[in-house]
Every structure is written in C-alpha cells, then in structure tokens.
Amino acid sequence: MHRKNSWKSWGRDTWQMIRRDLWNIRIVILVLAIYFTVAWYFLYTSCPLVLVTGFPCPGCGLSRAAFSILRGEFLQAWHLNPFIYAIVALAGAFCIRRYILHKETTSLKKWLLLLLIGMILFYIYRMIRYFPGEPPMSFYRDNLINRLLRAVGSV
Template identity: 45%
Template sequence: MHLILRRIAGDVKQYRWAAAAFLIYYFVVRSVFHAFCPLLILTGFPCPGCGTTRAVICIFTGQFVRAWNLNPCAYLWVIFGAWFCCRRYIMGKSVRGMTKWLAVIAAAMFAVYLYRMATVFPGYPPMSFKRDNILNRLLPFYNDLLRHLFGI
C-alpha cells in the first residue's frame, strides 16, 4: 500500500502546476460564465465532451440510465480510468498503449457527438444551446442568425 501511495504522490508532485492551472481555470470560468466548456462559452454549442463529468458522477452514484443519457462515452472513461490506475499505481507498470485507447475514446466521443447533434440537438442539457455566449456578446446578430439558419 505504501508503494501505491508513493506512486500517486509522485504523479501529484509532477503534475501539480497543471492541476493548479486547471483548478484556476475551473473556478474563474465557472464564476464568470457559469459553464466549463470553452466551446459552449464561445459559441453556445455543446462539445463532444459536454456532460461527461456529470455522467461519470452518475455512474459512481448508481444512476446508470441518466449517465447514458448525459454522455454514453462516460462508461469508456470509467473503464479507461480503472485500467490506467490499476496498471500505473497498483501493478506499477508502464501505461504503454494509452495513446491508442485515448484515440479510440476520442473517436467514439466524436461519433456520438455527431449522432446527438443530428438527432437531439437542441434538446435537454447537455445537448442544448447556450444563448448567453461570447460570440453573441461580440456580434449581437449571432443568435438571430443561428435561429434563422438552424431554428435554434
């Protein structure tokens, strides 16, 4: 157990500045824009990852159907996270092949995103349009143009 904690502590120490930058981004963006996703904040459109964090939380709290509705790819992230933690921290082995699996998950997320944009957008969160976006603030006609072109 001591060895596992030492491996985790080593990674925390190595990536502490990236984690700090992420936390600063999170708190600033959430307090200013009341959202996290840069694409959503800028354009009002959800991104392929929208809903993933909420879906992972739902998986861990036993709300499996809700997790699937928020973002079905969250299950892939949970499986990947379990594999990564087991291999890296418990077994102490290299995580070779990680890039391949991340590419597979990214491709799956993009495919699911295209399907959901074609079939359920604009619908319920996370597949909804955020009218209070930066482009609308900079270009007042932006939302009207999108409403005219796409009916959103």
C-alpha cells in the first residue's frame, strides 16, 4: 500500500514540477513561438544570423535536423547538423535527472559547454570545407545587410 501511494505522490510531484517549470519560462515560450511563426511564414529563414548577415551560424540546420528525426530521416538529420543527436541526448539526460530521478541538473552544464565548443569547432570546419555550398552551408544574398546597402546605394 505504501509503495502505491509513493508512486502516486512521485507522479503528482513530477507533473507539478513540469507545470511549474513551463510556467516559469512562459514568456520565453511565447516569444519563441511568435518569432518562429513570423520567421516561417514571412521570412526565408528562422536563423537571426542568416537574416542579418547571410552567413550560416553554428546551429544552422538544427531545426531541419530535428524535423528530419521526427520524420524518421536519421541520415538526413545527421547530414544537416550531427549535433542534433547530442542535443537530443542532453535534453533527455536533463529530463531524466529533473523529472524522473528528481535530482539536480547543474552537473549537466559541463556537457552543455562541451556541446557548444564542439558545435563551434564543427562550424569552423564546415565553413572551411563546405562554404559556400548546399544548405545549411550556403550564403543568402537577400540578407538584411545587403538589403540596407542596396537601399542606401539607390538613394
């Protein structure tokens, strides 16, 4: 009987923690939802660096890679940005530690730092090896800086 109540309590505590976490980041979720909606429907990309400069960023290809994983296109996801798998693993580790084991998650910061360093190093490699090439390692000429330069030049 005690075990059943402890599982019930654990499940209730977990859902309360998830709801509290989502509530605490509700503004971030709203801003991101608005940004991505505007980007997907009105702009040619959701990447701020591409929008402004035309150059890809270290995270370019991650959104498309995530959607590729959801469609079961695992090799396509790897081709777009292999770090999507590290991000999924880190997010999974975070969720397991926080919501299943109810343990601290600050120990994952070192893995996040390693992930970011790895992404930057891989970005440098891709820029040297593949830029300009096929998406996501392509240059977008219709970026904001080019638009502004054309507008100033025509005045």
